[in-house]
Amino acid sequence: MLSKPKANEYAPYYMEYVNNVQEGDLLHILDVQLKETMHLLKDLSEEKAQFQYAPGKWTIKEVMGHITDTERIMCYRLLCIGRGEQEMLPGYHDDEYVRRGNFNRLSLSELLHHQSLVRQNTILLLSSMDEEALLRRGKANGSEMTARAIAYIIAGHEIHHRTLLMDRYLSSDKG
Template sequence: MLSKPEANEYAPYYKGYVNNVPDGDLLQILDIQQKETMSMLKDLRDEMGQFRYAPEKWTIKEVIGHITDTERIMCYRLLCIARGEQEMLAGYHEDEYVKRGKFNRFSLLELLHHQSLVRQNTILLLSSLDEEALLQCGKANGSEMTARAIGYIIAGHEMHHRRLIKERYLGSDNFQGKDE
């Protein structure tokens, strides 16, 4: 079972994500989490995926695309660091990725399917790593982190955005509910 990383295994920026993750088996948490996200959004009509809670904010579809892109990037970092890469791994510009991802052209179910496949890959990669690989330290986006910490960052990042979807999107007075 993967245990939570120590604070010195990741940059302070990621503390909120890591702290979002409950105690327990990370692989099970990742699996359950993806199912919860799917359950929360699968019954929305596709046009509801275009909802923005405020001007200039991402749509629900763009948030799902962002979660998926970020997990892809983090999983790449996790693989590189677990394999002993010592070069600095690049950061990325999330707003530009969302803009160029053009996620609104996909159906909500397509985006959730992509997210599910990426999550399955993340779980497979994490489950294949031994403790030595998980504790490998590398550099990404200007800071040091362990492979283990990245697994927790992935889980915490999705939890963060799922909370925002519930509160700011689905909970908005302007959201046309799925039961209409």
Template structure:
């Protein structure tokens, strides 16, 4: 079982993500999370998928695209650090990625399928890393981080955005139809 990382294994910014994940089998948590996210968005119509809870905020589609892109990037970091990469891994501008991703041109089904596939790949990657690899430390976006911390950041990031979808998007009066 993959134990939670210590606070010195990641930048303080990521504490909100790491601390949101309960103790337990992280592989099972990642799998269950994806099922919950897929269930949350599977019945959205196009109007709901294009909903923004405030001006300049992302649409639901853009949030799903952002979760997917971030997991791709974090999984790459997980692979690099787990394999012993010593080069500093770059950061990224999530707003630029969302803008250039043009996620609103895809159906919510297409975006959900991409996210599900990326999550399956993340789980497969995690299964391939032994304890030694998971404890390796590297540098991503200018800060030290371990591979296992990245695994928890992936889970916490997805949970954070799923919660936002439920609370700020689906919880808005103007969302367009009841979705429990």
């Protein structure tokens, strides 16, 4: 079973995400998370999916696009570092990716389908890696990290945004 990474395996910026993930089988956690997120949003109307809790904030659709894009990027990093890449992997500007992603033109069901496929890919990749690959260190976005830290960051990032969705977008007094 994959254990949580130590603090020296990722930049301090990611600590919240790693700490968001409970102890347990990470592959199972990733699978359950996907089901929880799908359940949370599957019956949302297209109108509600366009909701922003404040001016200039992302819509629910944009949040889902961001979660998916981030997982795509982090999964690429997981692959590269797990395979021994030593070149610095680039960062990305999430606000620009969301703006250029045009997620509001897609249906919520399409966005959820994208996330489902990306998560299945993440689980397959992660399950194919041995301990040596997961403990490999590489560089991304200006800092060193292990492949296993990336796996936990993926899980914790989704938890972070699902919590925001529940608290700021879907609570009974919103939208």
